[in-house]
Amino acid sequence: MNSQAALQTTNRIIAAILGGYAFTWGFSVLGITSLVALGIDFHEAETGLSLIAFLVFLGLFLWAFAAKSMIRVWLVLAGGAAIMMLIGTVLQNSLLS
Amino acid sequence: MFNSLRMSMGWVHTWMGLVLGFVLMICFFFGALSVFDREIDRWAIPDTRFEPQPMPSFDEVLKPVYEQLRPDPVDMAATERRVVGSLPDPETLELESLFAYTTHRDPVLLIGGEFAIPNEPIDPTDDHQHVHGRATVNPATGELLNDDALKIGSDWFYPMHFSLNFNWMMLGYWIVGLAALVMLAGLVSGVIIHRKIFREFFTFRPWKNLFRSSLDLHNMTGVVALPFHFFFAFTALVIFASNIYLPVTHTTLKPLHEHHEKLEAARTGLPHEPAGVPAPLASVDAMVAEAKRRWAQRDMAGEVGFLSMNHLGDENGYVSIYRAGSDRVALVGEGIHFKASTGEVIREEPPRSAVSSIDEFLTGLHLQHFEHWMLRWLYVFGGLLGAVCIATGFVLFVEKRKARHAKTGSQGSRIVDALAVTTVTGMVLAAVGMLVANRLLPADLPGKGQWEQIAFWSVWALAFLHAAWRSSPVAKARHNPAWREQSLLLGLLSLSAVGLNWITTGDHLIKTVFTDTYWAVAGVDLSLIATALIAFFAAARLRAPVSEQKADNALSRNKQVNAYD
Amino acid sequence: MTETIWLIAAVTAALLSMSWLALAYESHWQQVFPESGTLPNRRRLKLSAWVFLLLSAVFCLNADHPSMAVLVWVMLLAVAAFSVAMMLSHRPALLKIICLPLFAAKA
Numbered sequence: 001m002n003s004q005a006a007l008q009t010t011n012r013i014i015a016a017i018l019g020g021y022a023f024t025w026g027f028s029v030l031g032i033t034s035l036v037a038l039g040i041d042f043h044e045a046e047t048g049l050s051l052i053a054f055l056v057f058l059g060l061f062l063w064a065f066a067a068k069s070m071i072r073v074w075l076v077l078a079g080g081a082a083i084m085m086l087i088g089t090v091l092q093n094s095l096l097s
Numbered sequence: 098m099f100n101s102l103r104m105s106m107g108w109v110h111t112w113m114g115l116v117l118g119f120v121l122m123i124c125f126f127f128g129a130l131s132v133f134d135r136e137i138d139r140w141a142i143p144d145t146r147f148e149p150q151p152m153p154s155f156d157e158v159l160k161p162v163y164e165q166l167r168p169d170p171v172d173m174a175a176t177e178r179r180v181v182g183s184l185p186d187p188e189t190l191e192l193e194s195l196f197a198y199t200t201h202r203d204p205v206l207l208i209g210g211e212f213a214i215p216n217e218p219i220d221p222t223d224d225h226q227h228v229h230g231r232a233t234v235n236p237a238t239g240e241l242l243n244d245d246a247l248k249i250g251s252d253w254f255y256p257m258h259f260s261l262n263f264n265w266m267m268l269g270y271w272i273v274g275l276a277a278l279v280m281l282a283g284l285v286s287g288v289i290i291h292r293k294i295f296r297e298f299f300t301f302r303p304w305k306n307l308f309r310s311s312l313d314l315h316n317m318t319g320v321v322a323l324p325f326h327f328f329f330a331f332t333a334l335v336i337f338a339s340n341i342y343l344p345v346t347h348t349t350l351k352p353l354h355e356h357h358e359k360l361e362a363a364r365t366g367l368p369h370e371p372a373g374v375p376a377p378l379a380s381v382d383a384m385v386a387e388a389k390r391r392w393a394q395r396d397m398a399g400e401v402g403f404l405s406m407n408h409l410g411d412e413n414g415y416v417s418i419y420r421a422g423s424d425r426v427a428l429v430g431e432g433i434h435f436k437a438s439t440g441e442v443i444r445e446e447p448p449r450s451a452v453s454s455i456d457e458f459l460t461g462l463h464l465q466h467f468e469h470w471m472l473r474w475l476y477v478f479g480g481l482l483g484a485v486c487i488a489t490g491f492v493l494f495v496e497k498r499k500a501r502h503a504k505t506g507s508q509g510s511r512i513v514d515a516l517a518v519t520t521v522t523g524m525v526l527a528a529v530g531m532l533v534a535n536r537l538l539p540a541d542l543p544g545k546g547q548w549e550q551i552a553f554w555s556v557w558a559l560a561f562l563h564a565a566w567r568s569s570p571v572a573k574a575r576h577n578p579a580w581r582e583q584s585l586l587l588g589l590l591s592l593s594a595v596g597l598n599w600i601t602t603g604d605h606l607i608k609t610v611f612t613d614t615y616w617a618v619a620g621v622d623l624s625l626i627a628t629a630l631i632a633f634f635a636a637a638r639l640r641a642p643v644s645e646q647k648a649d650n651a652l653s654r655n656k657q658v659n660a661y662d
Numbered sequence: 663m664t665e666t667i668w669l670i671a672a673v674t675a676a677l678l679s680m681s682w683l684a685l686a687y688e689s690h691w692q693q694v695f696p697e698s699g700t701l702p703n704r705r706r707l708k709l710s711a712w713v714f715l716l717l718s719a720v721f722c723l724n725a726d727h728p729s730m731a732v733l734v735w736v737m738l739l740a741v742a743a744f745s746v747a748m749m750l751s752h753r754p755a756l757l758k759i760i761c762l763p764l765f766a767a768k769a
Contacts, residue, residue: 017275028345033353042357046346047456050338054331058281065105085349092353299684299747321743324736426729462733469730471669475737482744 008070016064019077024057026084033091106286114283115494115513118487120261120276122520125487127258128329129480130250130528132465132473135202136617137250141535143602145235145242146615147204152197152401153236155381159208162239163195168212168228176228180216184228190214193227193371196405199236201423201468202617206236247546249535253553254528259333262550267341273333274342280330287319294320308496315489318482325479326486332463335456366443367434368413376412379440388418388433391445397431399423402466406437415443422466427457484521491517495571503574511571515564515579522583523560525628529590530556532625536597581639588632591625598622668725672735675718676742681760682711684746693754694761715739 028049035045060077067073099105130137139146153159168187177184184190195210211227218226233242247253256262263269288294298320301313319326334342346354362369385401392399402421408414414437422428434444449457461467465476491513499510534552538545560583567579598618599605609619684690686707718738722731749756 025343025345025349028343029349032345032350036353036357041450042346042353042361044450044452046339048452049345050335050343051452051456051459053338053343054278054281054334057278058285061278061282062106062109062285065099065109066102089349092350096352096356296687298743299680299687299690299750301747301751303751317744317747321747322740325740424730425727426733458729461729467730469726469734472730472734472737475734475741478741478744479737482740 011070012065012073015070015073015077016061019074019081020057020060020064022081023060023077023084024053026081026088027056028053029088030084030091033088033095037091037095103290106289110283110286110290111494113279114487114490117276117279118490119516119520120272121280121487122484122524123261124258124273124276124333125480125483126524127254127528129477129484131255131258132476132480133617133620134248134250134255135200136620137254138248139204139615139617140598140621141249141532142246143540143604144246145205146602146604146618147237149200149202149204150206150236152199152385152404153206153239155197155385155404157382158236158239159197159206159234160381162208162232162234162241163192163210165241166192166195166208166210166230166232168230172229176214179220179223180214180218180226182216184214184216187212187228190228192230192409194405194407194409196403198403200402200421200466201400204236205242206234208232208234245544245546246540247549249531249549253531253550259337270337270341274337277330277333281327284319284323284327284330291316308493311489311492311496315486315493318486318489322479322482322486325476326483328459329463329479329483332459336460336463365434367415368408370413371408372412374412375410376414376438378410378414378437379435381416384416384435384440385418387435387440387442388420391433392420392431395431399431409437412438414438422461423468426461426467427454428461428464428466430457488517488521491521499571500574503572506572508572511568514571514577515561515568518564518568518577518579518583519557519561522580522587522632523557523564525632526560526583526587526590527553527557529587529594529625529628532594533590533597536594536601576639581636584632584636584639588629588636591629591632595622595625595629665725668721669734672718672721672725672738673742675714675721676735676738677745678760679711679714679718680739680742680746681749681757682707682714684750685757685761686711690750693750694757 031049031052032042032045035048036042040048064073064077099108168190170187173184173187190212192210193213195208197206197208199206209229209231211229213227216226218224231244233244234240235242253262259270259273260267261269261272263272294316297313297316299317301310301317303310305313339346359369381404385404388401389398397420399420400423401418403417403419405417406414407417416435416437418433418435420431422430430446430449432446433442434446435441436443465473495510495514495517498507499514502508502510531549531553534549538548542548563583564577564579567582568577571577595606604615604618606619606622609615609622685694686704719731719735722735722738725731726734746757
């Protein structure tokens with residue numbers, strides 16, 4: 001494996017593990033707060049999201065290796081994580097106020 | 098980088114599977130042993146070889162036991178580092194909460210509690226302001242058992258499969274979590290790269306070359322137990338989701354979580370905080386009787402599996418009684434909560450919602466509190482199928498590359514093969530070696546458990562050194578003799594464990610199976626003998642690979658099967 | 663006690679089902695009956711296999727609470743499939759015995 005390919009592979013592994021994790025985190029935050037905002041019990045929402053979260057992570061993990069464009073992978077994973085975290089925390093603050 | 102979906106999935110399957118496969122071997126093998134962790138405990142601690150018993154009377158038996166409970170010195174030291182000033186004398190600390198836990202397989206009862214401390218935390222957001230204490234009790238007599246004896250099953254093999262017993266910064270948990278994710282990815286990618294799944298459902302051709310027959314076994318063990326593999330890896334992640342792997346509700350969403358806890362305390366009537374007014378404790382036995390009556394009314398008569406008390410000695414104190422999960426997949430449940438000072442019912446947990454039922458089923462199927470011996474054995478078998486699937490994956494990796502590596506002078510397949518020996522035969526040697534050490538070391542040796550752990554790691558490390566030392570033939574595209582040598586040693590070690598159990602405790606198989614039946618010990622002994630037989634069989638096969646003649650016969654006999662290739 | 667009987671029935675049904683499912687493949691049929699030429703009736707084998715698969719589920723449900731029965735059944739199928747694969751590769755003649763009911767039906 002030449003250094004170019006090694007770099008690309010490393011990029012995919014990091015995207016799959018860390019990028020996928022960040023997205024899953026944001027997804028859970030947004031998921032739980034949205035469900036609570038819709039009137040669902042907090043623990044129900046928490047449990048429900050823990051059941052879905054790892055399937056989402058699994059999908060993202062595999063996609064990070066299968067995708068053609070790594071730029072798109074990073075845009076979706078990092079961008080998605082940031083946006084969902086932001087909306088989720090804003091939603092939390094409005095729920096608590 | 099990858100030209101097609103199959104290529105990218107093949108890469109994930111091969112390389113992620115290889116790297117995390119060594120961890121997955123540990124998870125599957127020690128997970129399979131954990132199915133019978135309590136039984137292994139009985140084998141390793143002969144003093145506790147008596148029949149399982151239900152939760153004893155709290156008022157008569159347990160109450161005085163909690164008075165003897167003391168804070169755990171290790172947790173004292175850990176807590177000392179988190180608080181301002183030094184902690185008071187452990188003898189003076191008072192219990193603020195307690196629990197007792199048992200299952201239908203436990204002759205001994207696990208009890209514990211939290212001791213209140215007056216110190217302020219260094220980190221103001223740290224709300225974990227107490228020291229834990231834990232003890233093992235003989236429920237028949239109420240005497241504290243020697244907690245120095247390591248429960249090899251439930252305190253070593255069991256945590257091994259989810260934390261690698263590597264607790265520094267919880268790193269072991271995280272490695273296992275990543276391995277579980279990679280297991281799921283390996284299953285999905287395996288299905289994608291391998292299209293003819295059901296065609297090879299029943300196909301195993303041991304007479305073919307090592308690559309081909311290993312591929313058969315890899316596919317078959319992966320596919321026949323696919324639901325088992327998927328759900329165990331998946332539920333492993335779900336079980337630790339909210340506390341370790343994805344603790345969003347303890348970090349990002351902590352404010353919302355706390356807000357909810359207060360609302361819930363108000364709604365359920367279970368006080369979140371103590372009142373600060375001292376109060377006595379009513380009869381707990383009466384509460385247990387009431388709980389059992391209510392379960393029977395719901396057509397779920399059962400024993401107590403978990404009993405806990407919060408805000409001890411306070412006006413706001415309450416007692417929670419949970420049913421032992423025995424005839425259902427779900428864990429302890431059907432909780433009924435009583436006011437500690439009066440014994441009146443504060444709350445009876447309502448039937449579970451759909452989401453919680455699914456969650457209970459998924460976590461319950463992994464944690465298996467149920468009473469079903471056949472399903473337990475089926476689980477052991479599933480775990481071993483998982484281990485075979487991964488071990489054959491290593492063989493495939495090596496067989497595919499070693500000829501090429503021999504030409505180019507690469508050491509890659511040699512290293513992988515040595516690590517495969519270490520995580521297949523070496524790992525089983527470590528486990529059996531620990532049992533042998535357990536029988537050889539005197540029972541009253543101070544810190545015996547420490548020595549047993551040292552024996553475990555030493556045997557494993559030696560197995561690795563041996564595998565590495567003997568590995569040079571692999572670099573010349575031949576087989577590593579360590580596979581056979583370690584198999585032989587494993588056979589001998591397993592038999593000697595059975596013999597040592599007989600010599601040191603007098604419990605031989607004729608006694609434990611026929612004259613004075615005690616299946617926990619008999620089962621471990623029989624499993625050790627089975628291990629020995631398989632190990633000797635493997636060693637014999639490794640010495641004499643299928644002869645050409647026999648292979649030809651088999652080939653012509655099964656010529657139709659070859660149409661797959 | 664009755665649970666044990668139901669479970670034994672479930673194990674038997676699962677084993678029969680998996681054996682017939684395997685024999686419905688031409689190649690596996692050849693392993694068991696090398697002298698008998700081609701597969702007689704593939705559809706009937708498959709049909710009986712599926713019926714017995716369902717039967718083993720019913721037996722499991724009779725033995726345990728449904729949530730437990732599902733687990734027992736799924737694990738049982740894995741073990742049965744593995745056992746059949748091992749019989750095919752090591753003792754294919756054993757599967758002839760399992761086929762007897764089928765020949766009885768044919769005769």
